[in-house]
Amino acid sequence: MSRARIITLALLVLGCLPACAQAAQTVTLHTSFTPDRLGASTTIGFGFTIGSTTGGLPSPLTHVSLRMPKGMNYVTTTLGLAICKPEALVAKGLSGCSPNSRLGYGSAFVEVPFGQGSGREIPEIEALMGPPHDGNIVVLFYANGLAPVYAQIVFAGELLPGEGAFGGNLDTTIPQIPSVTNGPPVSIISVQSTIGPSHLTYYKHVHGKLVGYKPQGISLPLKCPHGGFPFSAQFTFLDGSQVIATHSVPCPPPVRRHK
Amino acid sequence: MGRDINSHMEGSMGNKSLRPRTPARLRISSAAFALGAVATAVAFGTGAAGAASPHARAARSLNLNDSAKLHLQNKHGLVLKETGTAKGSLGGPLYLQLDVTSTRSVTAQVQVYPKGGSISGSAKASYSVAGSTATFSGTLAITKGGGTYSKAKASALSFSGTIQRSNDAVTVHVSGKMSY
Numbered sequence: 243m244s245r246a247r248i249i250t251l252a253l254l255v256l257g258c259l260p261a262c263a264q265a266a267q268t269v270t271l272h273t274s275f276t277p278d279r280l281g282a283s284t285t286i287g288f289g290f291t292i293g294s295t296t297g298g299l300p301s302p303l304t305h306v307s308l309r310m311p312k313g314m315n316y317v318t319t320t321l322g323l324a325i326c327k328p329e330a331l332v333a334k335g336l337s338g339c340s341p342n343s344r345l346g347y348g349s350a351f352v353e354v355p356f357g358q359g360s361g362r363e364i365p366e367i368e369a370l371m372g373p374p375h376d377g378n379i380v381v382l383f384y385a386n387g388l389a390p391v392y393a394q395i396v397f398a399g400e401l402l403p404g405e406g407a408f409g410g411n412l413d414t415t416i417p418q419i420p421s422v423t424n425g426p427p428v429s430i431i432s433v434q435s436t437i438g439p440s441h442l443t444y445y446k447h448v449h450g451k452l453v454g455y456k457p458q459g460i461s462l463p464l465k466c467p468h469g470g471f472p473f474s475a476q477f478t479f480l481d482g483s484q485v486i487a488t489h490s491v492p493c494p495p496p497v498r499r500h501k
Numbered sequence: 502m503g504r505d506i507n508s509h510m511e512g513s514m515g516n517k518s519l520r521p522r523t524p525a526r527l528r529i530s531s532a533a534f535a536l537g538a539v540a541t542a543v544a545f546g547t548g549a550a551g552a553a554s555p556h557a558r559a560a561r562s563l564n565l566n567d568s569a570k571l572h573l574q575n576k577h578g579l580v581l582k583e584t585g586t587a588k589g590s591l592g593g594p595l596y597l598q599l600d601v602t603s604t605r606s607v608t609a610q611v612q613v614y615p616k617g618g619s620i621s622g623s624a625k626a627s628y629s630v631a632g633s634t635a636t637f638s639g640t641l642a643i644t645k646g647g648g649t650y651s652k653a654k655a656s657a658l659s660f661s662g663t664i665q666r667s668n669d670a671v672t673v674h675v676s677g678k679m680s681y
Contacts, residue, residue: 281578315579317601317628317635320666325632343632377605377629403603410604446667464578 267300268293271487273473276440278494280466283319283459285346285438286310290475290487292431299353301479302427303416306399311471311491312409313463316379316401320458321345321437322371323444331384331396336368342444342457345369345381348435352387352428354421369437375400381412381437387419395419407472418480427480466493560680565658567613567676569595573669581664583671591615597673599637599664605629607637609660611675618648620679624660635664641675655679 274287288308294300326339346369352362364387372380379401387393399414418427438459445452462471470490477485567589574582579601587595593615600608609624626639641660646653658677664670 313579315601316604316630317579317607317664318576318581318669322630323633323667371632374629374631377627379604379630401604403605461578 266295267477267479267483267485268295269475269477269485269487271473271475271489273471273489273491275462275471275491276438278462278491279497280462280494281464283439283461285436285440285459287434287436287438288473288475289348289434290432290477292429292477299355299429300431301429301481301483302418303430303477304418304480305416305476305478306412306414307476308399308412308414309404309408309474309476310410310412311463311467311473312404312407313465314409315461315463316410318458319460320444321439321442321460322379323457324371325373326370326382328372328382328396328398331370331382332394335386335394336384339370341442343371344442344444345371346436346438347441348433350385350433351431352419353431354428355426356421367433367435369435372398378402381414383414383435385419393419407467408474560652562678562680563590564678565590565655565676567591568672568674569597571595571597571671571673573671576669581669581671583669583673585671587613587615591620595673597671599671601628607639609637609641611641611660611673615650618646618650618653620647620650620653621645622655622658622675626660630666633666635666637662637664643679646681650681653679653681 270291270293272287272289275284276287277284290306292300292303322343322345324340324342326343330338348367348369350364350367352364354362364385366384366386368384370382370384372382374380375398381399381401383397383399385393385395385397387395395417397415397417399412402411402413404410416430420426421428439457440459442457443454444457445454447453470492472488472490474486474488477487479485567587569585569587571583571585574584576582581599581601583597583599585595585597587593591613593613595614596612598610600610602608605628607626607628609626611622611624613620620643622641622643624639624641626637628635628637638661641655641658643653643655643658655677658675658679660673660675662671662673
């Protein structure tokens with residue numbers, strides 16, 4: 243082999259190293275219904291944990307498409323009776339929006355690229371009803387970041403009609419969260435969130451008084467499909483890779499009727 | 502619109518322009534039928550007038566423009582059953598069953614009971630939520646009629662409405678031309 247060829251090969255190998263050694267992302271999805279009872283108003287819980295095949299920091303998440311089971315009743319829910327405008331949320335935080343626009347809440351762990359690997363919590367993520375887009379329900383997510391990421395971030399998910407075994411698809415583009423000014427974006431390690439009435443209080447006027455009440459959540463179908471209620475999520479990362487993760491909520495045990 | 506739907510709608514359906522509309526083909530076929538009836542009556546020795554009477558009426562048209570405010574009678578799964586009174590050209594008790602088929606679409610069964618008859622229809626509509634109100638908009642086809650409206654026909658009536666999400670109260674509006 244000529245010296246030129248050896249040098250070329252070496253350059254190619256060296257040039258490949260950063261890309262070839264790039265970690266692939268792994269994702270585990272977890273979903274739940276509380277309560278898990280057929281036909282009942284429920285709170286949908288969903289969460290995911292992102293890892294890396296090399297143990298390093300996963301690529302920042304850019305997009306999540308969460309497909310939810312068919313037959314969920316989005317119509318009779320009284321969640322999101324008010325609309326929260328994104329600009330009000332950015333300007334004033336949660337106080338800029340009616341409590342009747344809240345849909346759920348959650349938290350997240352992120353890791354900055356120069357972090358110690360322990361993850362930093364974004365303790366407050368709120369889901370709110372946003373202005374509809376093309377007739378579709380829009381869920382606004384408000385993340386209130388504390389140290390080391392001081393940022394209030396608003397991003398939106400659109401509930402698209404589902405296909406096949408799925409009745410709805412919450413399609414969410416995740417903005418890049420800068421670690422420091424002009425610095426690389428943080429990596430999301432895990433997210434936990436809910437959509438449902440659990441821990442939510444809405445208000446209405448009754449005889450001139452403001453009265454708190456619990457909104458009606460999305461209702462479960464009256465029948466459970468074989469194998470449970472399927473969820474599937476497609477995750478897209480900044481490096482262009484995509485990962486699909488699935489999880490099913492088991493069918494609830496049959497209700498015993500007392501004679 | 503069968504009585505099995507447990508709701509009724511307030512409103513009326515359309516302006517009754519009782520202007521007889523007699524298409525040429527129908528006139529010809531009516532004449533042919535009358536001639537046939539006369540011939541049959543002569544052949545069998547019965548009165549021709551009695552044989553021709555029930556089906557000789559020409560089709561009438563009606564410009565529907567009806568609306569109704571409905572309240573929830575019950576809901577089960579993805580189905581809302583609403584009841585009220587229609588106001589407009591038909592008027593009478595109205596029953597609406599809304600069936601949510603996806604996050605963006607509904608189907609509906611409508612029954613209205615104007616004086617002297619009944620009309621049933623089925624509708625398909627798109628559906629969207631905007632805060633406290635959901636809206637639907639689509640088309641309605643008449644599937645069945647009874648009494649005065651036993652020959653009711655229409656295939657693409659405008660069908661729209663709103664749902665107050667806090668209490669499932671519905672407003673519905675139907676417009677377009679029907680014949681009967």
